[in-house]
Amino acid sequence: MFSILGTGKAVPDYVMTNDELSTMVETNDEWIRTRTGIEERRICKSETITELTVKAANAALENAGVAPEELDLIICSTMRGENLTPSQACVIQKEIGASCPAFDVNAACSGFIYALDIAAGYYARKKVKKVLIVSMDNLSNITDWTDRSTCVLFGDGGGAAVLGEGDDLLAINLTAEGNDTVLRIPHGTNSSPFYEHEEEKAVLFMAGNEVYKFAVNAMATQIKKSVEDAGLTLDDVDCVIPHQANIRIINTAAKNLAIPREKFFCNVQHYGNTSSGSVPIALDEAARSGLLKKGDIIAMCAFGGGLTTGSCVIRWSKD
Numbered sequence: 624m625f626s627i628l629g630t631g632k633a634v635p636d637y638v639m640t641n642d643e644l645s646t647m648v649e650t651n652d653e654w655i656r657t658r659t660g661i662e663e664r665r666i667c668k669s670e671t672i673t674e675l676t677v678k679a680a681n682a683a684l685e686n687a688g689v690a691p692e693e694l695d696l697i698i699c700s701t702m703r704g705e706n707l708t709p710s711q712a713c714v715i716q717k718e719i720g721a722s723c724p725a726f727d728v729n730a731a732c733s734g735f736i737y738a739l740d741i742a743a744g745y746y747a748r749k750k751v752k753k754v755l756i757v758s759m760d761n762l763s764n765i766t767d768w769t770d771r772s773t774c775v776l777f778g779d780g781g782g783a784a785v786l787g788e789g790d791d792l793l794a795i796n797l798t799a800e801g802n803d804t805v806l807r808i809p810h811g812t813n814s815s816p817f818y819e820h821e822e823e824k825a826v827l828f829m830a831g832n833e834v835y836k837f838a839v840n841a842m843a844t845q846i847k848k849s850v851e852d853a854g855l856t857l858d859d860v861d862c863v864i865p866h867q868a869n870i871r872i873i874n875t876a877a878k879n880l881a882i883p884r885e886k887f888f889c890n891v892q893h894y895g896n897t898s899s900g901s902v903p904i905a906l907d908e909a910a911r912s913g914l915l916k917k918g919d920i921i922a923m924c925a926f927g928g929g930l931t932t933g934s935c936v937i938r939w940s941k942d
C-alpha cells in the first residue's frame with residue numbers, strides 16, 4: 624500500500640477576523656468564538672484556486688523530495704476547481720510539469736480521505752509508485768455573505784500530500800448517505816435557453832443543527848471503526864487529525880471516544896472550516912510543528928456534504 628512521504632499547504636494571505644465579520648452581518652466575536660472556536664479565517668482576494676493548489680502541491684513535493692516527473696497519478700479533491708473542464712488536477716499537472724493521469728473527486732469536506740482511499744486502490748493494483756493528492760476549496764465564492772448562520776463558519780485554503788509505496792495505511796472507511804436537504808450548494812448557472820426550471824443562486828444552504836448532530840455522531844463512530852479495523856484500540860492512537868468545522872464537535876468527539884483532548888490537533892481558530900482543505904492543512908501543520916513522531920498512530924476523520932464521512936488510521940513513518 625502506501626506511506627505519506629510529504630505534506631504541504633497553501634492559504635490566502637488575507638486574514639478576516641470575527642470583528643470584521645461583525646461589520647457585515649449581525650454577529651460578534653464572542654458568539655463566534657464560543658459557538659464555534661473560530662477566531663479568524665483566510666479569504667481569497669488576489670489568489671486563485673489554481674495558484675493555491677499549485678503552491679500546496681509544490682510544498683508537498685519538496686517536503687517529500689519527489690520530482691513532478693516521478694508522479695504516477697494526481698488526484699485533486701475539490702467542490703469547484705477553476706473550470707468545469709479541465710479538471711483542477713489537470714491544471715495542477717500542467718503547472719507543476721507532471722505527465723501522469725489526473726482527475727478530480729468531489730466528496731465535499733471528506734474529499735482528502737476519499738482521495739486517499741482511491742489512491743489505496745491504485746497501490747493495491749500496483750499501478751502507481753508516487754501519487755500527489757491536493758485538497759482545496761474556495762468556499763468564500765459560494766458563501767452567502769448576508770447569512771450570519773453560515774458565513775462565519777468557513778474559510779479558504781487547502782493542503783496536499785505525496786504518497787509513496789509503504790505499509791502505513793492501517794485502515795480506511797468511507798460512508799455516504801444521500802442527503803441534499805441539510806447541506807447543499809447549487810451550481811447556480813445554466814446557460815440553456817430550453818431548461819424549464821428556475822435558476823438557483825450558487826450559495827451554501829445549511830441546517831446547522833442537523834449537520835452538527837450528524838457530525839458529532841460521525842466523528843466518534845467512524846474513528847472507532849477505523850481504529851478497530853486497524854486491529855488497534857483507542858489507547859493506541861497518538862494523534863487525531865479531525866475535520867476542523869467547529870471546536871465543540873471536536874471536544875464532544877474527544878469526550879465520547881474517551882481519547883484525551885490534547886491528542887486532537889486543532890487549528891479551526893485560525894482557518895474556520897476550509898472543507899476538503901481542512902484535514903490536509905491540519906496534517907501538514909501537525910507534521911511541520913514536530914508534533915508527529917516516527918511510528919505514531921494517527922487517526923483522521925472528516926464529514927461533510929453528501930452527507931459523506933471518511934476516516935482512516937495511518938502510521939507516521941516520516942523522520
Ligand SMILES: CC(C)(COP(=O)(O)OP(=O)(O)OC[C@H]1O[C@@H](n2cnc3c(N)ncnc32)[C@H](O)[C@@H]1OP(=O)(O)O)[C@@H](O)C(=O)NCCC(=O)NCCS
Pocket residue numbers: 649650651654655658659732771772773775829831832834835838868869896926927928
Ligand atoms: C452552525 C452552528 C455553529 C450553530 O450553533 P448553535 O449553537 O447550534 O446555534 P443555533 O443555530 O441554535 O442558534 C442560536 C442562536 O444564535 C443565532 N445566531 C446564528 N448565527 C449567529 C451568528 N453568527 N451570530 C450571532 N447569533 C447567531 C441564531 O439566530 C439563534 O438565535 P435564536 O435563539 O434567537 O433563534 C452549529 O450548529 C454547527 O456548528 N453546526 C455544524 C455546522 C458544520 O459543521 N457544517 C459544516 C459541515 S462540513
